[in-house]
Amino acid sequence: LTAESVRLSWALAFLRGASPLGWEGAIYLFNMCLPQLFEIKVFKEKNRSWFINESVQSGGLLHFATPMDPLFLLLHYLIKADKESFQGKFQPLDQVVMDDMFPDCILLLKLPELETLLRHVTEEKEIDKKKYYKYSKEKTLKWLEKKVNQTMAALKTNKVNVSARVQSTAFFSGGQVSSDKDEDYVRYAHGLISDYIPKELSDDLSKYLKLPEPPASVQNPPSKKAKLSDEPVKAKEDYTKFNSKDFKTVKKNSKMTAAQKALAKVDKSGMKSIDSFFGAKHVKKK
Amino acid sequence: MENSYEESIDKRRVHLRPDTLRDPAPVSLHLLPCEVPVNRPTPVGRFFTPAIRLGPDGLEASFRGRSLRGEEVVVPPGFVGYVMTEEKAEVLVGKQNDHEREEQELVEPPEALERDFDRFMGATASFSSFTVWGLESIPGPDAKLRGALSWPSLAAAIHAQVPED
Numbered sequence: 276l277t278a279e280s281v282r283l284s285w286a287l288a289f290l291r292g293a294s295p296l297g298w299e300g301a302i303y304l305f306n307m308c309l310p311q312l313f314e315i316k317v318f319k320e321k322n323r324s325w326f327i328n329e330s331v332q333s334g335g336l337l338h339f340a341t342p343m344d345p346l347f348l349l350l351h352y353l354i355k356a357d358k359e360s361f362q363g364k365f366q367p368l369d370q371v372v373m374d375d376m377f378p379d380c381i382l383l384l385k386l387p388e389l390e391t392l393l394r395h396v397t398e399e400k401e402i403d404k405k406k407y408y409k410y411s412k413e414k415t416l417k418w419l420e421k422k423v424n425q426t427m428a429a430l431k432t433n434k435v436n437v438s439a440r441v442q443s444t445a446f447f448s449g450g451q452v453s454s455d456k457d458e459d460y461v462r463y464a465h466g467l468i469s470d471y472i473p474k475e476l477s478d479d480l481s482k483y484l485k486l487p488e489p490p491a492s493v494q495n496p497p498s499k500k501a502k503l504s505d506e507p508v509k510a511k512e513d514y515t516k517f518n519s520k521d522f523k524t525v526k527k528n529s530k531m532t533a534a535q536k537a538l539a540k541v542d543k544s545g546m547k548s549i550d551s552f553f554g555a556k557h558v559k560k561k
Numbered sequence: 562m563e564n565s566y567e568e569s570i571d572k573r574r575v576h577l578r579p580d581t582l583r584d585p586a587p588v589s590l591h592l593l594p595c596e597v598p599v600n601r602p603t604p605v606g607r608f609f610t611p612a613i614r615l616g617p618d619g620l621e622a623s624f625r626g627r628s629l630r631g632e633e634v635v636v637p638p639g640f641v642g643y644v645m646t647e648e649k650a651e652v653l654v655g656k657q658n659d660h661e662r663e664e665q666e667l668v669e670p671p672e673a674l675e676r677d678f679d680r681f682m683g684a685t686a687s688f689s690s691f692t693v694w695g696l697e698s699i700p701g702p703d704a705k706l707r708g709a710l711s712w713p714s715l716a717a718a719i720h721a722q723v724p725e726d
Contacts, residue, residue, distance in 0.1 A: 329604060339713060
């Protein structure tokens with residue numbers, strides 16, 4: 276170990292632990308230099324292994340570190356604080372972003388352009404050169420609508436490359452043969468975004484976007500799970516129900532509480548998510 | 562106690578040694594269509610690789626007497642593949658955004674992020690493509706893996722900043 280490697284090792288840290296988004300064992304990668312937040316997703320398929328040079332590695336996991344909009348995490352704290360303690364009052368950010376379960380959340384406060392970011396979802400006030408913030412649902416919905424639109428555009432672009440898959444594996448909800456209807460794109464984009472926001476807000480967003488009630492066969496829009504694997508459900512609190520499965524990476528082997536067991540039994544038929552994007556074959560409903 | 566055990570897991574950070582991302586050696590990677598339940602050195606170059614042939618529909622090889630068909634898959638544009646090794650020798654395959662290669666010039670860290678109970682990992686190798694194998698036939702366009710590989714482009718859209726009004 277050289278002195279330099281010790282010094283450099285501070286530069287990046289994987290932050291793991293229960294995430295504010297409700298994914299137990301979600302992993303974030305925080306780049307201390309930029310600083311920038313990344314989200315790590317794990318691709319896992321049954322019966323896979325790697326040959327890595329002259330060795331074999333079971334599991335066949337593939338991790339993806341993709342840039343993440345920190346506002347999704349911040350938003351969670353803002354909403355929670357607004358609901359639980361501050362109720363419409365302006366608060367300094369360091370009193371909002373606090374989390375026993377995920378103490379590393381304070382790193383979020385180091386992000387550059389934090390103030391610009393927060394303008395999308397909060398109202399701010401400056402008193403004695405200190406900024407105070409208040410969650411604004413109206414602004415947040417507007418912001419989310421833009422997110423949905425921009426995700427929709429990417430879906431359309433992507434469709435060019437993936438049209439075969441779109442047709443065959445329920446890229447869109449419910450295994451219906453996809454159509455070019457914008458509605459399908461909006462719903463799917465809404466589902467993807469919903470993986471990052473509390474359930475309640477997701478419902479509000481759905482109304483805000485005037486998403487029609489999904490047809491009976493598609494009762495649950497593609498939003499429910501942030502899981503890429505077949506791990507059992509380990510949801511923790513109510514709002515996490517929609518994220519009812521967790522990431523594969525952090526095996527916690529913890530015993531499930533009765534409530535968690537109950538959750539594990541929640542009927543997930545018809546639920547679709549990012550998961551289906553990762554190609555799980557939901558072809559049963561035609 | 563169950564609780565404190567959980568907590569210690571939760572609070573542990575895994576630090577990635579950025580210097581290891583600089584120029585790890587390229588690695589030869591094969592994603593097999595079967596679970597080999599061990600992690601250990603194995604003479605891939607003696608038994609597997611020499612048997613790979615280019616057939617009419619892609620690469621052909623065999624493993625434990627079963628016939629495999631495979632093809633080369635490239636890492637999504639803008640990304641680099643890394644094989645990560647944790648200091649206690651667990652191997653992960655990671656992909657990091659290209660950006661991360663740029664910010665190696667670290668100024669002073671804002672604070673000591675390392676704690677005693679933290680863990681560390683570093684890249685031991687890098688890759689820009691790997692070979693994915695299917696049993697008897699090449700994993701088709703519907704393969705889960707294909708979907709996963711297009712996740713970065715979708716993630717980019719979900720997480721890109723939106724313009725202010």
